[in-house]
Amino acid sequence: MRASFVNPTQLTKLLSSSVKEATGRELAIAGPVSLSVFPTISVKAEQVSLSNATWASNTNMLTLKQIELDVRLMPLLKGSIEIGRIGLLGLQMNLQTNQAGDGNWNLTPPSTEPGKAREPTSSGDTNSSAMFVSYSAIDIVDTQINYQDASQKTKVIQIPKLAIGISDGSSNILMDLKYANYTLGLKGKTSLLRNAIRDWNQSPVKVDLDLGLTLNGKLLAITGVIDKQLQKLPQFQINLNSKSFDLAPLAGSALVAGSAGKFSAVASPQSQEKYFFSDEALPFNVLPVADGIVNINIDQLELPGQAPFTNFKTTLQFKKNRIDANDLSFNVGKGSANVQFSIADLNAPSPKIFSKGLAKGFSVEQLLASTGSSSSVSGGETQLAWNLKGSGLSLHQLVSRANGVVQLSVGKGTVDTQFLNKGGDFVIALLNAINSLYKKTKIKMIWNVVLSLICL
Template sequence: MKVVKWILIGLVVLVVAVGATFYAILRSLNTDELRGFIEAQAEQATGRKLRLKGPIDLSVSLTPAIVLKDVSFDNADWGSRPELLDVGQVEAQVALMPLLQGRYVIQRVVIENADILLETDKKGEGNWALSTGGAKGGAAGAGSAGGSTASGTPVVPEVGSVEIRDSRLVYRDGATGESLLLNLDSLEVKPDGDQLKVSAEGSYQEAPFELSGRLGGLPILMKGGDLPVQLSGKIAGAEVSADGRITDLKGAATPDIKVQLQAESLDQFDKLAGSSLPPLGPLAFSGRIGLDAGLITVDGMALSLGGSDLAGTLTASLKGARPAVLADLTGAKLDLSDFAKAGAGEKAVSTAPVDQAEQKAADQQAKEARQTETAGGQPYVIPDTPLPLAALKLADAQVKLKLGQLIVDPELTLGDVELALRLENGKLDISKLRAKAFEGQLDGTLSLDAGKSPAPLATKVDVKGLSVGELLKTYAGSQDLETSLDVALDLKGRGDSPRAIASSLNGSSEIVGGEGVINNRILAIVATGLDQILGPLFGGEKETKLNCLVSRFRFENGLAVSQAQLLDSSTFSLAGAGTVNLKNENLDLKFDTRTREAALVSLAIPFVVRGTLADPKPAPDALGAAMKASEFVGGGSNPLAALGEMVSGQGGQAGGGTAAPAATENSCVTALEQTADVPASKTPIGSVKESLDKVLKGDDAQKALDSAKDTLGKGDVKKGLDDVKKGLEGLFKN
């Protein structure tokens, strides 16, 4: 409210100075002699020169009329221009009879073409501050002009109507360089009891306004105290009203005002904001605004903008080293897409089934685009873009937020959102994040400390009942996989970018899915190339029943090590192991497949996925195929296949003879639990370890391996066997 304070100070000083000058003039009707006397008295009182450069016209009566033209008052020595005040013309009528009672009555003042500059230097000193010695001289001068009582107490003149036309007031902050401009086309102030009736037209920061209402009287403006404010009108085309008071006008000027505002669009306030605002609307705001010693409060806030709304309390403190915000807000809906797209048309989302040939062509184009991007020096999916950590150090905050709906973008809407966060000294703690999306419930926490380098991050996320079908329908335009997922993340890392954090991750992840349906078109969506390997296992059906799936990883300094990768359906089972190196995004994953259809047994071959996240390369596993050809995988000696059989219920028993899980349980989870505590020697893994050497010495296996050596090379075969043993051991360890 400094701006309001300085505007009022500027206008009051102008009116009172004019009145005092006129009374000095009335003490002598010889205006030519008075010019020098008045200028000398003003300089003695203020330490600065008052220049009466134009003629002085005087009409003598019981209410004399006085007209001054071309009047200026010098600025401070350090000021940005010579004059603090420059007035084209001042006209006043004063009453003589009240002088007999010791009253000073200015019946009417008209000021035209006034130019007032209020500014501060870099230390915050205002150009309106006058010298101490001048103040003493000013008291004497004022007394000689009838401006004080015998005791020296200043007498506040009684002012009738004041009119200001075609004038302007500029405020410049020397510390920040901020400049504010008030243009007054017209301002009329008239006494109305103990208050002032006000009407004004003009512009503030080039935004037009029309205001009318009431303010406290001139004694309050002069002496300080609580200034009642009751104004209404238009600012930048928006309807606005203010009702309350400004306390301690002479000191800190603290407002306590209920403000109401209605506008058609937010971009009406471009000029007031000093930047381009989005064309969002309609806008409605109401709240009680208070300011006390650098503490700004908004109580009873009700804000609606476009399709969004917020209500509650907001407090901002400007007293500390950093601004601090305290907010407790609720809303029925907050649409972030409105702010991001600024009224742009929403993206159309197709829910029609995807043609397989068209999808494969699109995926091939995406793959080529990724390869081109990789060749151009951008080989990573996880971006290396620096996080805006510096912004976390600019302010402190404590926020509680409850929303019925949070629209992140046209495709993603979160429901029943609850957020509690604290930001202090650059450390962000989200102690509560709850939301519903895609029929699932999310609960999470997050901590990120920008005060340390590299910044440590820790997060826990728990999602229950996420509908994959709804997710794919929204983002892929299909429902080729329908199941419900539970997701659990417990991760820690350090870094100043997403890639740096991913490269240092430690913790675990788990994804568990229950019964559902898989359409063979999903393979074209998941990864180009996998449909060539897995597609035949669906047989001639367009879809197959999903029994269960599990994906578990542990993270060790940026290396994601598979704990379990299981998928079981009514026609085939899939199990995998391996690693994803998040530092270079290299993939080293191995998968084995089993089928229940005898005609497709020859197609159920192992495969590997290598390459990178940006360019995955799935391909048949030549070593695994050679082992299958030699019946290496027969008799349950392949742990992946054996587990797949057990999951599907075909294996009967596994490990120590545990029965297949009941249909009501998640088969994949049960299978992992049943094998978790079985001694290694009694599991298919143990069988592999104990019999691998014997199997390799067999004629059939040796022929198959010789064939593999011709294809891969001896070293690769040995490495492949080692990788199989290591990878499959991890499958049964949690």
């Protein structure tokens, strides 16, 4: 039944003023608005846009071809808003961070007076659950997210489909996502997400996970439980299992997420070229401050720019502001590594990292061949042991502040001098420093190195 007694123009003004008060942004509805009241209150609007931060490049932070909301009537009469379905079509989001690290998605409205907090809009009731908005189903079709960082580089993420529904007391999730040459899918079920969102920090929450994440067809099974008690950090035990998985796209996503909020690069792009190790800030701030365990068991793990790791296993222990891994192990070809590491003071200006381990059974020939190098290298049996500590936000800071012991043993091998030429003076200087007895011929260089390095 269509509500002819409701003036669409007045409804648009009401929605716009409410959004303006809540976010400080302008909501514009250029297309038609329709309303029906039976069996649910259904609102449909077309050509919707939300204005951007004043410093952002685009006029609008988001635009929508169409939005549909089905609001259930009985819960509304009891003072709560329960949305049966949210439907979004043609959503485009223009996300951006500025030089200060501010994200344009921060929708906190400005205070009316400097230093004075905004007063509650309800009559003295600040309980967030008094007017909680819940939902039963979300359908989002044809979404594009444009992310622009402070260096003006833009990343484009497409989400052809995102659906969240309810069945047999669980939330069913289905998502397809495309980024660069990567295709990501998420499918599975969890405990009711709407209840978890509603009860978070209001009453105890337990969420069971049974999901499958695919990256370019490679499946990562995610199972476990998240337990949130009142006035305590979330506790979780999560298991990640896969036959083969590629971390490259997730690493890129972490760098995007790391730009959120107040997270800026350690140095400008121009200054980064001065250092052998990058001075770009690592995304420490995306690591969760929580209490829990993540068990990882991946038969073959692909890493950006590295040879694949096989039999990758570890248990990550999250202890509030610290993450420990005491049993990380993996193989690369015939070689194996056993590592311990910890990251402490995650949200401090200079996080601390400790690592020690032993890698053996490798050869220079094997490592270069596994990365696809065409250089003529043979032999070079290698063993590496280390015990290091460092602090900082970037690789450059971590290496420059590192202290501890590194012991490297490299056996007899040969390498084409053209390969050394490509490496530049750094490789020559390093070989001169660690082995003054190498024999150089016109074609090949032979070395026999035992190195013990102390970083002061």
